[in-house]
Amino acid sequence: MAACKLNRCAWVSDDPLYQRYHDEVWGRPEREDDALFAKLCLDGQQAGLSWITILRKQKHYEDAFCQFNAKSIVTMPEEERARLIQNSGIIRNKLKINSIFKNAEAYLAIKEQGSFTDFIWQFTDGKTVINHWKTQQEVPVSTAASKNMAKALKKAGFTFVGETICYAFMQAVGMVNDHTTDCHCYADVCKEAIR
Numbered sequence: 592m593a594a595c596k597l598n599r600c601a602w603v604s605d606d607p608l609y610q611r612y613h614d615e616v617w618g619r620p621e622r623e624d625d626a627l628f629a630k631l632c633l634d635g636q637q638a639g640l641s642w643i644t645i646l647r648k649q650k651h652y653e654d655a656f657c658q659f660n661a662k663s664i665v666t667m668p669e670e671e672r673a674r675l676i677q678n679s680g681i682i683r684n685k686l687k688i689n690s691i692f693k694n695a696e697a698y699l700a701i702k703e704q705g706s707f708t709d710f711i712w713q714f715t716d717g718k719t720v721i722n723h724w725k726t727q728q729e730v731p732v733s734t735a736a737s738k739n740m741a742k743a744l745k746k747a748g749f750t751f752v753g754e755t756i757c758y759a760f761m762q763a764v765g766m767v768n769d770h771t772t773d774c775h776c777y778a779d780v781c782k783e784a785i786r
């Protein structure tokens with residue numbers, strides 16, 4: 592008897608890493624400051640690439656950027672920063688590498704004022720937006736909320752945070768539930784939604 596194939600969102604390939612990410616992480620609410628910072632940095636690295644490319648390199652990014660500890664990132668010695676362009680485990684793009692340093696500074700500045708979680712989640716009023724998309728074609732690439740988030744993050748000093756990247760980030764950290772209604776994760780993610 593053939594194994595039952597789970598119905599997933601159309602963007603997920605047969606790659607087990609991608610499937611695990613979709614099933615266990617994507618769309619599940621994240622409310623921890625450092626985890627949100629790490630995810631925002633990784634989403635910025637995705638610009639112009641597929642998410643699976645970054646997902647495969649995530650461990651290398653964590654090792655290269657001090658497990659995304661912002662204080663350690665901003666105090667990284669110049670020689671170490673300069674060597675990152677030779678690190679084949681990450682995307683060797685100078686602007687993208689430098690963005691993580693800029694983002695760490697901006698993140699720490701926000702943290703001095705309060706919670707980064709509150710700063711990020713304000714764009715959905717602290718709640719998960721539960722969508723009811725039947726097909727992948729219905730899912731937007733940006734929204735008014737992601738445009739507002741991008742604007743606020745840029746003003747705060749972040750880079751690689753355009754409205755499309757911000758919307759992908761919002762989907763990933765459970766600010767919106769964009770699993771299609773036929774996806775096996777949809778109901779569970781609805782239950783985990785912050786209301």
